Amino acid sequence: MSEKVLMKGNEAIAEAAIKAGCRFYFGYPITPQTEVAAYMSKRMPKIGGTFLQAESEIAAINMVIGVSSTGKRVMTSSSSPGVSLKSEGISYLAGCDLPALVVNVQRGGPGLGGIQPSQSDYFQATKGGSHGDYHNIVLAPSSVSEMALLTAKGFNLADKYRMVCMILADGTMGQMMEPVAIDDIVIEEVEKPWALTGTDCKRPRNIVNSLYLKPEELERKNFERFAKYKTVEENEVLYESYMMEDADICIVSFGITARVSKNAIVAARAKGIKVGMIRPITLWPFPKKPILEAADKVKAFISVEMNMGQMIQDVELAERCKKPVYLCNRTGGMIPSPEEVLASIEKVNGGEQ
Amino acid sequence: MKEFKRVTLFAGHYGSGKTNVAVNYALMMKEKGLDVAIADLDIVNPYFRTKDSADELEKHGIKLISSEFAGSNVDLPALPAEIYSLVDIHDRYAIFDIGGDDRGATALGRYADAIKSEDDYELLMVINKFRPLSRTPELVLEIMHEIETTANMKFTGLVNDSNLGAETTAADVLDSVGFAKKVSEITGLPIRFTTVTRKIFDEVKDKIDNLMVIKLQKKIV
Numbered sequence: 212m213s214e215k216v217l218m219k220g221n222e223a224i225a226e227a228a229i230k231a232g233c234r235f236y237f238g239y240p241i242t243p244q245t246e247v248a249a250y251m252s253k254r255m256p257k258i259g260g261t262f263l264q265a266e267s268e269i270a271a272i273n274m275v276i277g278v279s280s281t282g283k284r285v286m287t288s289s290s291s292p293g294v295s296l297k298s299e300g301i302s303y304l305a306g307c308d309l310p311a312l313v314v315n316v317q318r319g320g321p322g323l324g325g326i327q328p329s330q331s332d333y334f335q336a337t338k339g340g341s342h343g344d345y346h347n348i349v350l351a352p353s354s355v356s357e358m359a360l361l362t363a364k365g366f367n368l369a370d371k372y373r374m375v376c377m378i379l380a381d382g383t384m385g386q387m388m389e390p391v392a393i394d395d396i397v398i399e400e401v402e403k404p405w406a407l408t409g410t411d412c413k414r415p416r417n418i419v420n421s422l423y424l425k426p427e428e429l430e431r432k433n434f435e436r437f438a439k440y441k442t443v444e445e446n447e448v449l450y451e452s453y454m455m456e457d458a459d460i461c462i463v464s465f466g467i468t469a470r471v472s473k474n475a476i477v478a479a480r481a482k483g484i485k486v487g488m489i490r491p492i493t494l495w496p497f498p499k500k501p502i503l504e505a506a507d508k509v510k511a512f513i514s515v516e517m518n519m520g521q522m523i524q525d526v527e528l529a530e531r532c533k534k535p536v537y538l539c540n541r542t543g544g545m546i547p548s549p550e551e552v553l554a555s556i557e558k559v560n561g562g563e564q
Numbered sequence: 565m566k567e568f569k570r571v572t573l574f575a576g577h578y579g580s581g582k583t584n585v586a587v588n589y590a591l592m593m594k595e596k597g598l599d600v601a602i603a604d605l606d607i608v609n610p611y612f613r614t615k616d617s618a619d620e621l622e623k624h625g626i627k628l629i630s631s632e633f634a635g636s637n638v639d640l641p642a643l644p645a646e647i648y649s650l651v652d653i654h655d656r657y658a659i660f661d662i663g664g665d666d667r668g669a670t671a672l673g674r675y676a677d678a679i680k681s682e683d684d685y686e687l688l689m690v691i692n693k694f695r696p697l698s699r700t701p702e703l704v705l706e707i708m709h710e711i712e713t714t715a716n717m718k719f720t721g722l723v724n725d726s727n728l729g730a731e732t733t734a735a736d737v738l739d740s741v742g743f744a745k746k747v748s749e750i751t752g753l754p755i756r757f758t759t760v761t762r763k764i765f766d767e768v769k770d771k772i773d774n775l776m777v778i779k780l781q782k783k784i785v
Contacts, residue, residue: 217694217728219579226696246578249665253697388579390694390728 215390220358220380221246221288223391224314225254227359228286230396231366233312234260235285237274239267239293242326243382244316247288268293272300272313279309280419282406284366288314290382291332292323294340301375302341306421308405308436310369312362313347314378316385319544327544328382330466331518336379337495337525344433346440348376348447349494351465355389361492363396370401372443379494381517383467383546449492450501454480458487460559461505463526464515465491468547472515475552484560494522499529506530511559515539515552568593569686571650571658571679573672574723575715576690577698577707578664581725585690585759586661587617588778590626599656603647604630605671606663620780643671651678666710676716686720688756693726693743694736701746708751722748724758734767741772 218226225247228236236251248264255262265271271287278285289297294315304311317332319325334340336349348368350361358380365376407417423429451469454476455461464472469490479486489505491498502512511534514523520538527536539555541547572589574582586602593600602621621628629646650658662672679685689711691704698704712718726740737760744755757774765777 215694215728215731216696216699217579217692218696222579222696249578250697388729390731 215392217388218355218359218391219246219386219388220352220355221316221385222250223355223359223393224288224362224378224380225250226393227362227396228312228366229254229258229260230393231284231363232398233284233286233366234258235275235278235283236261236287237263237265237271237278237285238287238289239265239271241290241293243318243328243385244288244290244314246385247314247316268296269300272297272304275311275313276300276303276307276309279304279311280307280407282403282408284312284370286312286314286366288316290316290318291320291329292318294332294335298335298341301347302339302343302345303421304375305341305345305347305436306343307419308373309375309419310366310373311375312365312369312378313375314362314380317379317381319542325544326382328384328467328546329517329542329544330379330381330468331521331542332379333494333516333518333521336377337497345436346374346443346495348372348374348443348496349379350376350449351379351492351494352384353466353469353490353492355384355387356391357492358384359391359393359396363398367397367399368447370403371399372439373405374439374443379466381467382544444496447493448496448498448500450498451488451490451492452501453488453490455487455489455505458485458505458508459510460484460486460513460556461502461509461511462486462488462513462515462552462556463491463502463522464488465494465522468515468517471547471549472552474549475556478549478553479556479560482557484556486556486560491522497525497529502526502529503531503533506533509534512536513539513555513559515547515555517546518542568598568657569684570654570682571660571685573660573662573679573685573687573717574690575662575669575672575687575711575719576664576723576725577692577695577704578668579695580664580690580692580698581727581759582664582690583617583661584778584781585723585725585776586659587621588759588776588780590621590659591624591780592776593657593659594624594626600659601627601629601650601656602659602661603650604628604661605643605647606661606668607631607643607671617780647675651675651682654682662715665707666714669711669715672715672717680717686756687715687717688721688723689719689753690723690725691744691747693740694728701743701750704747705750719751719753721754721756722751724755727759727761732761732764734764737764737768738771
């Protein structure tokens with residue numbers, strides 16, 4: 212299918228997952244991600260897949276654990292409060308070294324919060340979010356076509372590293388419509404000798420488990436897992452560098468706010484202010500290196516995000532406090548306007564703030 | 565035959581552009597000097613809905629009736645009693661923007677009997693061949709059947725709203741007419757009109773019958 216279709220971000224995730232070989236979807240409706248489930252409910256029965264609306268988010272994530280144990284590609288999706296409910300299962304997936312794709316189309320929080328877009332689950336997504344020593348790979352799409360591409364990539368990464376890969380989108384990304392052609396999806400097949408597929412009495416049993424009562428053994432497991440995480444950090448960082456060649460100010464922003472920031476950058480450059488952007492596409496692993504390199508060239512950073520300032524901490528850590536980092540933010544479901552970001556750029560450029 | 569029925573209802577697959585079509589249809593009627601009100605019956609999608617165009621509609625003197633919760637972030641599928649005024653008061657034109665798919669059409673069921681007994685309405689199926697789940701006439705038929713069953717009403721016509729958003733070209737619109745005609749042939753329903761943006765109107769105006777120009781459109785960064 213090279214012809215373009217008009218898709219919502221949520222639909223693009225669902226269609227890309229199907230094209231990436233996912234035949235199992237378990238979820239529970241919640242605004243603003245419900246179209247993922249709605250799309251799956253229409254498509255899966257037609258292609259021999261399984262769509263199941265679970266009785267709760269907790270049930271859905273445990274079904275994901277079950278299917279993933281058998282080596283099949285599986286996913287679930289939700290929005291912020293629902294992802295919190297799934298967090299226990301995500302830790303179990305990490306503890307069992309099971310691959311899975313988890314989608315979070317974020318809305319305002321905490322608590323039930325609201326239904327309008329937000330990026331306030333950044334901490335939850337990138338710092339583990341549930342109990343224990345672990346990481347998820349976190350991908351942050353910034354367009355409907357990236358929703359599709361990163362979904363497919365997410366399955367490949369999850370299988371390759373036996374990790375949970377999370378798509379961290381927001382309500383706007385999920386609901387907005389853009390023309391896309393979902394045709395360059397590459398399935399990277401990975402051998403899964405650990406999967407529970409039945410021994411046929413020909414091999415020893417496989418065991419999928421996260422319980423290790425001997426501390427020495429659990430420590431060793433965590434060391435092994437973190438050696439793997441190091442490989443991910445070394446090899447899988449993705450980011451976009453935008454107008455950074457001569458930039459005096461570096462915006463760091465992901466997802467929908469990166470789009471808003473691009474408009475502000477164009478407007479700022481028209482006024483003669485040299486500003487560029489590093490857009491993290493992987494939020495974990497975070498693009499520390501390009502930000503550290505930029506710190507020697509720019510006079511300041513601005514973290515543009517839809518929360519009270521979460522990614523800004525990673526920006527400060529990455530650039531090791533070489534240059535000041537300012538925050539330009541809205542929260543609670545509000546989206547910063549290009550004018551607001553431009554005003555922030557002008558302030559920082561003028562030395563105020 | 566008079567140009568407009570007393571009641572015009574727009575239904576279709578979600579994301580096909582029903583709200584956009586309904587709002588622009590109301591503006592067009594108003595421009596012809598008709599007294600028109602519009603009701604937002606969408607109980608499914610709390611994100612993009614008629615209420616987003618409330619200011620514009622008000623500016624043109626078009627009454628909008630929608631859930632008091634619409635756009636308030638309260639995800640509550642409730643409809644105001646005032647909607648009955650569009651069904652009961654027969655000296656004003658009424659437009660209904662129905663929610664997407666069969667689920668969205670559920671809300672229409674409760675007004676269906678009154679609308680049918682007045683017998684001065686058209687129920688139009690909004691189709692967009694560029695939407696992934698309505699890319700073949702067969703898929704459109706499937707959605708139409710689901711909506712008719714839920715709404716307890718039969719479609720009377722089609723609206724060809726095929727578009728790729730801001731990237732839509734004249735060729736895309738021309739190309740979609742064949743698709744709409746195919747649906748028209750199978751269902752026996754007329755294509756009431758094809759939508760087109762102002763930008764490409766001139767390119768297609770001599771090639772497509774019954775065009776409606778989309779003047780008011782929502783935009784995202």
